[in-house]
Amino acid sequence: MPSARGTPRCPLRKQRPHKARISQSAARAPRRAGRPLLASHRWQALLSHIQLSRTAQDLTEPYWAADAAKHLTAEGITVEITPRLQEAIDEEWTWPNYPMPWCTRSEIREVSNQAQKIHDDIRHGQLLIHAHAHDGHTTVAVGTYLHPGGKSVYLHGEDHLRQVADTFDSPAQALLAFEKVHAAEMRPGPAPLTDTERAAITARSVFDVTTAKPEPSRPEPETVPVYLADAGDHDALLDTFLDTHGEFEKWRTWSDDTTHAIHESQTLRIERVHETPAHETAWTVAAYETPVSDRMWVLTATGATPAPVLQHLLIHLADGDGWDTVIGAPVDEKMVTAATQPLSDAGWKHTVDGRWIRWTSPDGDAGVQFDAFAAQHAPQNLATWTLWAGPGPDRPTWAIIASPHSPSSLQADLSETLAHETGTRQAQPGREHRTRLAASAPAAPAVTAGRPANRSR
DSSP states (O other), rough: OOOOOOOOOOEEEEOOOOOOBBOOOOEEETTTTHHHHHTTTTTTTEEHHHEEEEOOSSSSSHHHHHHHHHHHHHHEEEEEEEHHHHHHHHHOOTTOOOOOOOOHHHHHHHHHHHHHHHHHHHHHHHHEEEEEEOOSSSEEEEEEOSTTTTTEEEEEEEEGOOOOEEEEEEHHHHHHHHHHHHHHTTTEEEOOOOHHHHHHHHHHHHGGGTTTTTTOOOOOOOOEEEEOOOOOHHHHHHHHHHHHTTTEEEETTTTTSSSEEETSSSSSSEEEEOOTTTTTTEEEEEEETEEEEEEEEEEEEEEEOOOOHHHHHHHHHHOOOOOOOSSSSOHHHHHHHHHHHHHHHTOOOEEEEETEEEOOTTTTTTEEEHHHHHHHHHTOOOEEEEEEESSSSBSEEEEEOOOOTSSHHHHHHHHHHHHHHHHEEEOOTOOOOOGGGOOTTTOOOOOOOOOOOOOOO
C-alpha cells in the first residue's frame, strides 16, 4: 500500500518457523513512532534497532501480529501485512490435545500470554527461580520477583502452559511451602531448558544483533579468606534472618532509616542503620539482663563488614547460646584463651604490645585485638575486643568491636569464622587486596556506654 511522503510505514511479515511451535512475526517499524509502541507489547528490538519481533512459545504469533497492526494503525502508522502473514491471521486454527479443553480460543491466548510473560521475566532477570521439581506430571518451581515489593510465586507447568499457582509474601515462606510438598524431588535453581525454550533461543539468535557483539562478561567472583570478602547486601541478610527466626520482631524508626530486631524476651536487641558509609557503625547488638536493666554487653560492626562474618554472628545470636555473662567477674586469661583458641590453632601470629594483645592472620591482612586495660574497666563498656581487616585496628577496612563482657563463646565463634571460613569478592583487573586500599581510612568507632534511645515502631 503506497503512503504519503513522511507518513510512517510498518511492513509486517511472517518468518519461517525454526522448530515446531516456534515462529516469529517481524515488523520493520519506524524508529520514533512504531518502535516504542511495539516494545511496549514485549516485541524484541532487532536488526539495528529498527526490526522487532515477538518470539512466543505457542501458535498464536499471527494473532499478536494482527493485534500489533491494530495499535500501529491507531497511531497513524501505515501497516503493510504480507500475504503469507495475512493467511496465517485468517486461518481458523484448533489446538489438538490441548490440556485444558474447556478454554475458549481467547482464553487459550490469555494463558499463553501469561506464560510468555513469566518466560520473559525469568529471561530478563526480573524473576529469580530458587528451586524446581517434577511433580510426576510437569515441572513446578518457586521464585521471587526482584522489583520493590515483589512477591514470591509458585509456578506450575512448562512453556505455554506455565502459570502462577500461588503467591507468598516472602522467599522463606514460599520455599518452606514448596519443600513441604516437593522435598524428595526439589532441586536448586531453575529447571533445565525445555525443547521449546531452546528453540526460542535459536529463533532469537538468528536476528538478535547482540549475539554477534556480546557485552564483555564480568569476571567471576574469586574465593578469598572470609575477612577479605565483599560486604554483600546487609539489608537482605537481615531480612532473611528475620524471615527465618520468628522469635525476633522487626521494628522500624519513624524516619525508616533504621531497623530493630528485638528478641521476644526483650533482652537482646539488634539495630541495623541503613545506607551507612563503609567505615561507620552499621550494626549494634546489645544484651540486657532484664528488659528494663542496663545492658550487659554491646557489639558493633561497620558497614563494610563481610556478609559471611555477619551471617555467622546472627546465627550465633539466633541459637540463644551464651547471651548471659557474669557481669561482676573480671575478664581473665582463661576467657581470653577460650575466645582466641581457633586463631592460635590456625597459626595466627600472637604479639603483646603493652596493654594490647593481638593475633594477626598469616597474610597480615586481618587480626583480633584484646585491650587488657579496657577489660579491667568493664562497667564503662569500653572497646575491649576488636576484629578487623586492613593495615591495623586503628585504620581498618572493616571492624567489629565488643565490650568486656561480650560472651567468650561468641568471640570464639567469630575467631573460628575468621580463621577457617571463606567468602567471595568480585574480581577486578589490577585489583589489590582491599586491605592495601584502606591506608587513609578513619579510625574504628569506639563502643560507647549507655543504652540506645527508644524508637517508635
